[in-house]
Amino acid sequence: MMNSEEKSLPEKLSDDIVNYILKEKLQPGDRLPNESVLAEKLGAGRSSIREAMKLLASRNIVTIRQGSGTYISSSPGVVDDPLGFTFIGDKQKLACDLLEIRFLLEPSIAARAASYSGKDEIKHIQKLCDEVEQLLEEGKDHTEKDIEFHTAISMSSKNMVVPRLIPIINSSIPLFIDLTKSVLRQETIDTHREITEAIAAHDSTRAYDAMYLHLVYNRRLINFLKK
Amino acid sequence: MMNSEEKSLPEKLSDDIVNYILKEKLQPGDRLPNESVLAEKLGAGRSSIREAMKLLASRNIVTIRQGSGTYISSSPGVVDDPLGFTFIGDKQKLACDLLEIRFLLEPSIAARAASYSGKDEIKHIQKLCDEVEQLLEEGKDHTEKDIEFHTAISMSSKNMVVPRLIPIINSSIPLFIDLTKSVLRQETIDTHREITEAIAAHDSTRAYDAMYLHLVYNRRLINFLKK
Numbered sequence: 001m002m003n004s005e006e007k008s009l010p011e012k013l014s015d016d017i018v019n020y021i022l023k024e025k026l027q028p029g030d031r032l033p034n035e036s037v038l039a040e041k042l043g044a045g046r047s048s049i050r051e052a053m054k055l056l057a058s059r060n061i062v063t064i065r066q067g068s069g070t071y072i073s074s075s076p077g078v079v080d081d082p083l084g085f086t087f088i089g090d091k092q093k094l095a096c097d098l099l100e101i102r103f104l105l106e107p108s109i110a111a112r113a114a115s116y117s118g119k120d121e122i123k124h125i126q127k128l129c130d131e132v133e134q135l136l137e138e139g140k141d142h143t144e145k146d147i148e149f150h151t152a153i154s155m156s157s158k159n160m161v162v163p164r165l166i167p168i169i170n171s172s173i174p175l176f177i178d179l180t181k182s183v184l185r186q187e188t189i190d191t192h193r194e195i196t197e198a199i200a201a202h203d204s205t206r207a208y209d210a211m212y213l214h215l216v217y218n219r220r221l222i223n224f225l226k227k
Numbered sequence: 228m229m230n231s232e233e234k235s236l237p238e239k240l241s242d243d244i245v246n247y248i249l250k251e252k253l254q255p256g257d258r259l260p261n262e263s264v265l266a267e268k269l270g271a272g273r274s275s276i277r278e279a280m281k282l283l284a285s286r287n288i289v290t291i292r293q294g295s296g297t298y299i300s301s302s303p304g305v306v307d308d309p310l311g312f313t314f315i316g317d318k319q320k321l322a323c324d325l326l327e328i329r330f331l332l333e334p335s336i337a338a339r340a341a342s343y344s345g346k347d348e349i350k351h352i353q354k355l356c357d358e359v360e361q362l363l364e365e366g367k368d369h370t371e372k373d374i375e376f377h378t379a380i381s382m383s384s385k386n387m388v389v390p391r392l393i394p395i396i397n398s399s400i401p402l403f404i405d406l407t408k409s410v411l412r413q414e415t416i417d418t419h420r421e422i423t424e425a426i427a428a429h430d431s432t433r434a435y436d437a438m439y440l441h442l443v444y445n446r447r448l449i450n451f452l453k454k
Contacts, residue, residue, distance in 0.1 A: 011285070018313070025316065055285045058238070059306060061314075077311025079286060083391040084304025086245070087288075089252065090387075097386045104331050159324045160317075161396075164310040169388075 009044075010051035016042050017052055018061065021072065032062065032070045075164065083168055096222065101169055103215050106150070109157045109166070110195055110211035111204035117156035122200045125152045129196040133189050149192065153199065187217045236271075237278035243269050244279055245288065248299065259289065259297045302391065310395055323449065328396055330442050333377070336384045336393070337422055337438035338431035344383035349427045352379050356423040360416050376419065380426065414444045 007015075017038070032038065035046045035053075042049070053070055056062045060079045062070050088094050117125070128149040135142035147170050154166035191214035198207035234242075244265070259265065262280075266273045280297055283289045287306045289297050315321050344352070355376040362369035374397050381393035418441035425434035 008281070010281075014285075022313070054235070054237075055282070058241075058282045058285050061311075075311060076314045077306075077308055079304075079306065079309070081304055082306070082309035083388070084288075084302060086249070087303040088387060093387060097388045100386055101332070101388050101392070104335050105328070108331050159327055160315060160320060161310070161324045161328050165328065165392075 009048055010055055013042065013044055013048055013052035014055045016044075017049075017056060021061070021076075026072050028072050028074045028076060030072045032072070034069065078164060081171070085171060092226070098169055098171075099215065099219055099222065103212070103219075105162075105165070105169065106215065107208040107211040109154055109159070109162055110199065111208040112159065113153045113156035114199045114202050114204040114207035116158045117199055117202075121152070121156040125149070125156065125196055125199055128152055129192050132192060136185050136189055153195070156199070184217055184221060188214075191217065236275055237282055240269060240271055240275055240279035241282045243271075244276075244283060248288070248303075253299050255299050255301045255303060257299045259299070261296065305391060308398070312398060319453070325396055325398075326442065326446055326449065330439070330446075332389075332392070332396065333442065334435040334438040336381055336386070336389055337426065338435040339384035339386065340380045341426045341429050341431040341434035343385045344426055344429075348379070348383040352376070352383065352423055352426055355379055356419050359419060363412050363416055373415075380422070383426070411444055411448060415441070418444065 017032075020038075020041070021032075026032070033041070035049050038044075039046045039049050044052075053062060053064060057064050059077060060073045061076045063073045064070050085094060113121075113125075128145060132142050132145045132149055135145060147167065150170050151163065151167055154162045191210055194210040195207055195214065198204075198210050244259075247265075247268070248259075253259070260268070262273045262276050265271075266276050269276070271279075280289060280291060284291050284297075286304060287300045288303045290300045291297050312321060340348075340352075355372060359369050359372045359376055362372060374394065377397050378390065378394055381389045418437055421437040422434055422441065425431075425437050
C-alpha cells in the first residue's frame with residue numbers, strides 16, 4: 001500500500017476513524033456518531049470526515065445510508081472480491097484451483113459442523129437443503145441458496161476465520177453451476193441431503209465423506225467437460 | 228455493498244476504470260493513461276477521475292505515485308487485511324482458528340510445491356530457509372523472512388488462488404512468533420530445513436509430513452501456553 005508520508009488527509013483520517021471504531025468496540029450494525037461530533041472528536045473539518053467516510057465505505061468498513069446515517073458494515077473490512085479474482089484472466093483455471101482449495105477445506109469444515117452445530121443451526125441447514133432441492137426440482141436458479149447452504153455449514157464450524165473465507169471460495173459456485181448446469185441435479189440433491197443428515201446426527205466422519213463426495217462429482221464433471 | 232442507484236459519480240467512474248483495466252488487460256506494474264486521457268475516454272471531468280482513482284487506491288487496485296503516475300498494484304484488489312481480522316476482538320481465538328486453517332491448507336500446498344516447483348523456485352526457497360535460520364541463530368526478528376519463506380512455497384504450488392490466500396492466513400505468523408517467541412527456535416530450524424529438502428527432492432509425502440510436523444510444534448506450544 002502507501003507509505004504514511006504519502007497519505008492524504010482523508011486517508012489519515014480514515015485510519016483515525018478505524019482506531020476510534022476499535023477503541024469504542026463498535027459492532028456490525030452500530031451507528032457512528034454524526035459528522036460534526038466526529039469532526040470535533042478527531043479535530044478535523046466536516047468535509048474531510050465526509051471524504052474519509054467515502055474511503056471507508058469503499059473498503060466496506062462502513063455503510064452510508066442516505067438520510068439515516070453511517071453504520072458499521074455486517075462484515076467490516078471484507079469487500080465484495082477480497083482476493084481480486086476479478087483481475088484473474090483465466091477463469092477456467094481459477095475455477096479448478098478454487099475447487100482444489102474447497103477439497104482441502106470443506107470436508108473438514110463439514111466434519112466440524114457435525115461436531116459443533118447447535119439445534120437452531122441444524123434446523124437452518126435443513127431448511128436451506130430443502131429450499132435448494134425444491135429449486136433444483138423446479139429447474140430454477142439455485143445459485144444463491146446453494147451459497148447460503150454452504151455458508152450456513154461453515155458458520156456452524158465455530159471457527160471464526162471460516163465464515164470469512166468460505167464465501168470467497170464459494171464465489172466459485174456460480175462458475176461451477178454455469179459449467180455443470182443441470183447435469184448434476186440428482187447428485188447435488190443426494191449429497192446435500194447426506195451432508196445435512198450427517199450434521200444433524202453429529203456424525204463427523206459421514207459429514208466429511210459426504211462433502212468429499214459432493215466435490216468429487218463436481219471435479220469429475222469439470223474434468224470431463226475440459227476434454 | 229451499495230445499490231447502483233446509491234452510487235456516487237466517483238464510485239460509478241471507478242467501476243468504469245475497472246472495466247477499462249480488464250478490457251485493456253492491464254497487468255500489475257502497468258501505468259494507466261493520465262487523467263486528461265482517461266477523462267476523455269470515459270467522458271468525465273478530470274477532478275471526478277481523480278476522486279475515482281483515490282477510491283481505487285483505497286482498494287489497492289491502483290497505486291498512485293506522486294509525480295510519476297498511476298499504476299496497477301502488484302496484487303490488484305487485495306487490500307492489506309482482506310478478511311477484516313483487524314475487527315475481530317478475540318485475538319487468541321483468532322490465532323488458534325488461523326492455525327487450524329493452516330493445518331488444512333499448508334501440508335497439501337507443500338506437497339504440491341514438491342511436485343511442481345522449478346529449479347529457480349527451489350533455489351529461492353533454499354535461500355529464504357538459510358536466511359530465516361541465520362536470523363534465528365543470531366536471535367534477530369525473523370517474522371518477515373518467515374512469511375516470505377511460506378509465501379515462496381505457496382507460489383510454487385502452481386495453484387493461482389494459493390498465493391492470494393496464504394499471506395492472509397500467515398498474517399497469523401507474527402501472532403505465533405509473539406506467543407511462541409524463541410521457544411521453538413531449534414524445531415523451526417529443523418522443520419523448515421526438512422520442508423526445503425523435501426521440496427528440492429520433489430518428495431511430496433515428506434514435504435506434507437514436514438509441514439504437518441511444523442504446525443504440530445506450533446499447536447502444542449500454543450495449547451500449552453493457553454493453560
